[in-house]
Amino acid sequence: MNDFTNSLSLSASGMRAQAARLRHVSENIANTDTPGYRRKIADFEQVISGGTQTGEVQIGQVKLDQSALPLVFDPSSPLADESGHYDGSNVDLVIEIADAREAQRSYEANLKMFDQARQMSSSLLELLRR
Numbered sequence: 001m002n003d004f005t006n007s008l009s010l011s012a013s014g015m016r017a018q019a020a021r022l023r024h025v026s027e028n029i030a031n032t033d034t035p036g037y038r039r040k041i042a043d044f045e046q047v048i049s050g051g052t053q054t055g056e057v058q059i060g061q062v063k064l065d066q067s068a069l070p071l072v073f074d075p076s077s078p079l080a081d082e083s084g085h086y087d088g089s090n091v092d093l094v095i096e097i098a099d100a101r102e103a104q105r106s107y108e109a110n111l112k113m114f115d116q117a118r119q120m121s122s123s124l125l126e127l128l129r130r
Contacts, residue, residue, distance in 0.1 A: 004124075006055075007117040013056035014110035017044055020059040022103045028091045029100075035072070035079050037089040039065035039096075065090055 024040045031037040041063045047056040067090050075084030 004117050004121040008114060008121075010055050011110045011114035011117065013047065013058065015107055015114070017057045017059050018103045018107040018110065022100060022107070024062060025096050025100045025103060029093065029096050032089055032091045032093060032096075034089055035077075036069065036087045037091065038069070039067075039089075039091045041065055 021042050021044075024042045028039050043060040043063070044057045045060040047054045047058055069087040069090050071085045072088040073084050074080055074086065077086055079086040
């Protein structure tokens, strides 16, 4: 049963990590037009327990994309300097949508693994009852 429990925890950690990644992607999309907003980037890291790698993943420290902010020309904006420019957001919707799709597919793959392990565990218990 330990292998089934391990596979369930591995799949669950993957789902948690992808859900957190999707949350950051949605924050980026929501702030696409926010002046001065920097895109959030979330990396994954392996979980280490007792000095050994468990195979599970978790979201690491969230970093801000340090690429240059685009200059937006809008002289009527209260944020504009004397030349009529202000810093825009460095969020690219195409990249965010691609990241969201990748996170969704990874989440679904982990969900299928979780369901398969649960079904196999249930079938094994049913066989042992006979």
